[in-house]
Amino acid sequence: MEANSADPFEWKQTVQTHLNGSKQCRGRAESELQKAAQNANVGSKALDEQILKFESQKLKDLKNVLQDFVHVEMVFHAKALEYYSRCFESICHISVDMDLEEFERKLQASRSPGWQAMMLNQSLTSGSGMSSTQASGFLTSPDNTGSFGESTTSLEKRVGFTGVWKCCL
Structure with missing residues (x-):
């Protein structure tokens, strides 16, 4: 209907019908907006959770990884400290005076004419020549106990572990 219509009553009715339709559309739109806002809030909360x-x-996993790493490192360093303690204990048991006496005894024995003759006979019977180090006695000793400079402290005493730094305190 046209706005210039002769009947103002019809025109008023038409305008009210359009307004009522607009109010209904507006009400529906507001209702849909509220539902969409609620759905967005629910989705946002779920995403936040x-x-x-x-x-x-992630934090729990990181904590576990770090704890495992530090534990492994502590075990490693505890073992290292244990070995260093044993080494320290062994070093404390070394007798410098006894080692020096043993070295001097072997040195004197290697310079004795009987020992050099024995070494010469041994090398001639084996068919090999005698090296200068063998002739001077620096590889073997008369009692075949080993080379010069070995500690008189037994291996058992060196490796034995009775306590950390007990011998040096």
Whole structure:
């Protein structure tokens, strides 16, 4: 209907019908907007919960990895400290005076004419020539106990572990 219509009553009715339709559309639109806002809030809360859950799991995993790493390192260093303690204990048991006496005894024995003759006979019977170090006695000793400079402290005493730094305190 045209706005210039002769009947103002009809025109008023037409305008009210359009207004009522607009109010209904507006009401529907507001209702849909509220539903969409609620759905967005629900989705946002669910996303926040998932983010927090993920972050919590990430922190727990990181904590476990770090704890495992530090534990392994502590065990490694504890073993190292144990071995260093044994080494220290062994070094404390070394007798410098006894080692020096043993060295001097072997040195004197290697310079004796009887020992050099024995070494010469041994090398001639084996068919090999005598090296200068063998002739001077620096590889073997008359009692075949080993080379010069060995400690008189027994291997058992060196490796034995009775306490950390007990011998040096």
